Amino acid sequence: MATDFAVLLHRFLTSHLAGLRSCSPNTIASYRDTFKLLIAWFRDCRAIPPDKLTLERINADAITAFLDWLETERHNSISTRTQRLAAVSSFFRWLQSQDPTRMASCQDILAVPAKRQAQPSVNHLTIEQTRRLLAQPDRSTRRGRRDATLLATLYDTAARVQEFADLTVRDIRPQPPALAVLTGKGRKTRHVPLGDNTAALLNAYLTEHGLDKPGHDDYPLFTNQHRNKLSRGGIAWIIGKYQASAGDPALAGADLSPHVLRHSKAMHLYEAGVPLPYIRDILGHVDLTTTEIYARASTEAKRKALEATYTEIVTDELPEWNHDTALLTWLGLCAVIDPQNHCHQALPASAAHNPALFIRGCCFPGPVQYLPAQVGRVRRDSADPGLHPGQTSGSQPAVSGGGVRNCASPPPR
Structure with a gap:
């Protein structure tokens, strides 16, 4: 029982x-x-x-x-x-x-929880890699023309591999506006527009194979040598064959599958500025959050967004150091330091009117933001923070003759 x-x-x-x-x-x-x-x-x-x-x-x-x-x-x-x-x-x-x-x-x-895992990156081809792959079939042969049409249609529809394998002649309308009718999960159908080049390939393919004649509407769109519809494994094998013949190391080393072409089409649409809701409808996603993986994964879109944001903030202009006479004077002062880190150069009287900023004991006369990083950190005198430029402990502020600054204490690291 x-x-x-x-x-x-x-x-x-x-x-x-x-x-x-x-x-x-x-x-x-x-x-x-x-x-x-x-x-x-x-x-x-x-x-x-x-x-x-x-x-x-x-x-x-x-x-x-x-x-x-x-x-x-x-x-x-x-x-x-x-x-x-x-x-x-x-x-x-x-x-x-x-x-x-x-x-x-x-x-x-x-209530048994699903095990969490890191969000995998979206594996996809660049536009140039996709173009190179789709150009591989030899269009001078009947089989090559079939494969060229297959690859172009698979990429252009962004179909799941089973959706693509199930396509019949009835599901294709190559006349303008060209489209394909895909039947996805839950038997839901969606209409996907086709590009002009793909529509032209499909038109020629249907004519060559006699599929444009009445009575062929329910025939599989793409078949194997036994006139049966291509399986998922057969479609993957065709892609792998042309991947190997492409002669591109980056393409040859890619983990390429029919689903990668689907990802590639979605990524290219997003990077071309197509809104996510439209991409969702093309892919047949129920929830927009599923489609948002392409927004998170698009490095090109991130780069463009960053460039647009920081164009006026970050500039490629550099200070003209050779025209900054105050800085050149300060650099000359700091050059006169003996091996014991003592500075023997008298500071000019004009230094008394500048902020008391000392690097290796020398007075920096310019604005703080122009301090070069190579000379160390900016600090006030650690022994006596109240010292003026050119003044040592127990002395008066420097006057016309300037003063001597002890540089024995290196700046803090």
């Missing part, structure tokens, strides 16, 4: 996800794989066979131990761990509405 867990899990996967929520086959497969791993963990780590696994045995402690096992024993990443937790949480969130008597235990499991 089936356990309560088996019965409810079957209803969740077949009726709830596939029926009510209209989840894609890939989403359902991801949820299914999560529970396959959970059942295997109970069998191997808790010695509970699948036919004995009941809801009573599944609690918050067990889920936490399962997640730790994924990370330590199966070497899954933190993002994969979080994805598995999301699938488990979705099941127990649904279970609350099906059986309110289990709400307390369900909420304990829903």
